Amino acid sequence: MPALLTRVLDLLMLQGTVTEAEPVASRMRRLRIEGPALAGLDPRPGQQVRVLVDGSLTRRTYSVWRYDPSGAVELCVLDHPKAGPGARWGRSARTGDTVRLGKPEGSFVLRPDAAHHVFVGDETASVAFGAMLAALPDGAPVSGCLETESADDRLPLPHAGRLTWSLRGATSLPDAVRGLSPAPGGVAYVAGEARTVQQVRQTLVRDAGWDRRAVLTKPFWAPGKRGLE
Ligand SMILES: Cc1cc2nc3c(=O)[nH]c(=O)nc-3n(C[C@H](O)[C@H](O)[C@H](O)COP(=O)(O)OP(=O)(O)OC[C@H]3O[C@@H](n4cnc5c(N)ncnc54)[C@H](O)[C@@H]3O)c2cc1C
Numbered sequence: 001m002p003a004l005l006t007r008v009l010d011l012l013m014l015q016g017t018v019t020e021a022e023p024v025a026s027r028m029r030r031l032r033i034e035g036p037a038l039a040g041l042d043p044r045p046g047q048q049v050r051v052l053v054d055g056s057l058t059r060r061t062y063s064v065w066r067y068d069p070s071g072a073v074e075l076c077v078l079d080h081p082k083a084g085p086g087a088r089w090g091r092s093a094r095t096g097d098t099v100r101l102g103k104p105e106g107s108f109v110l111r112p113d114a115a116h117h118v119f120v121g122d123e124t125a126s127v128a129f130g131a132m133l134a135a136l137p138d139g140a141p142v143s144g145c146l147e148t149e150s151a152d153d154r155l156p157l158p159h160a161g162r163l164t165w166s167l168r169g170a171t172s173l174p175d176a177v178r179g180l181s182p183a184p185g186g187v188a189y190v191a192g193e194a195r196t197v198q199q200v201r202q203t204l205v206r207d208a209g210w211d212r213r214a215v216l217t218k219p220f221w222a223p224g225k226r227g228l229e
Pocket residue numbers: 048060061062063064076077078079080081082083084085086087088106124125127128218219220221222223224225226227228229
């Protein structure tokens with residue numbers, strides 16, 4: 001990368017170093033990125049960061065899994081079958097690598113005062129859900145449906161016992177939500193593959209009578225599209 005571009009990126013983006021890189025589920029790696037520039041960022045649970053993933057200007061977006069205010073951001077990156085630059089980066093990142101990333105952003109965040117919280121999504125969504133669930137106290141009213149390719153793809157989530165897990169190809173997520181039939185009055189967080197997100201939203205609004213504004217949605221990826229944000 002030309003020196004001038006490097007200097008511009010240093011001004012525009014935060015920089016950190018990978019200090020831990022390890023599997024957290026069968027196809028998901030947890031990357032801990034540390035550095036003084038990452039101190040005091042105060043991400044809201046569910047927010048994401050944009051990461052330069054291949055040593056050029058290619059960006060992919062990842063939810064903040066855990067944050068340490070002394071200066072560490074943890075991400076979990078899925079290694080999916082059509083791996084593009086994001087999945088390849090997640091697969092190959094090593095301790096000592098330099099990472100450039102943006103500040104935490106986004107409005108797909110926990111509504112802490114909701115009467116109950118319903119989480120619906122896939123492997124990618126479960127990263128944001130992990131941060132949101134970790135911010136809820138023991139005994140908080142939580143339910144939801146999570147779909148993964150295999151049982152080994154499940155992230156260790158707080159409050160996991162109150163979530164319903166299914167395998168892709170068995171029950172669809174909209175059907176799983178119909179089965180759960182969550183009563184309106186709380187907040188639903190729906191993320192993952194774009195079309196499924198829309199279908200789940202329709203299920204909650206049309207079939208279960210939820211107020212549209214109480215269903216927070218965020219498409220994380222779509223077949224055939226590259227890096228949605
Ligand atoms: C707000 C937000 C938060 C996100 N948080 C996370 C996160 O915490 N962890 C995470 O792993 N990803 C997350 N993503 C998705 C991430 O940004 C990338 O889209 C993902 O890593 C794929 O990038 P890629 O370069 O490998 O593939 P791309 O070049 O973006 O896509 C290539 C092709 O791969 C296929 N594809 C992409 N994703 C998947 C998938 N999950 N399963 C099957 N096929 C796929 C599609 O057909 C796509 O056309 C998030 C996205 C958004 C918008």
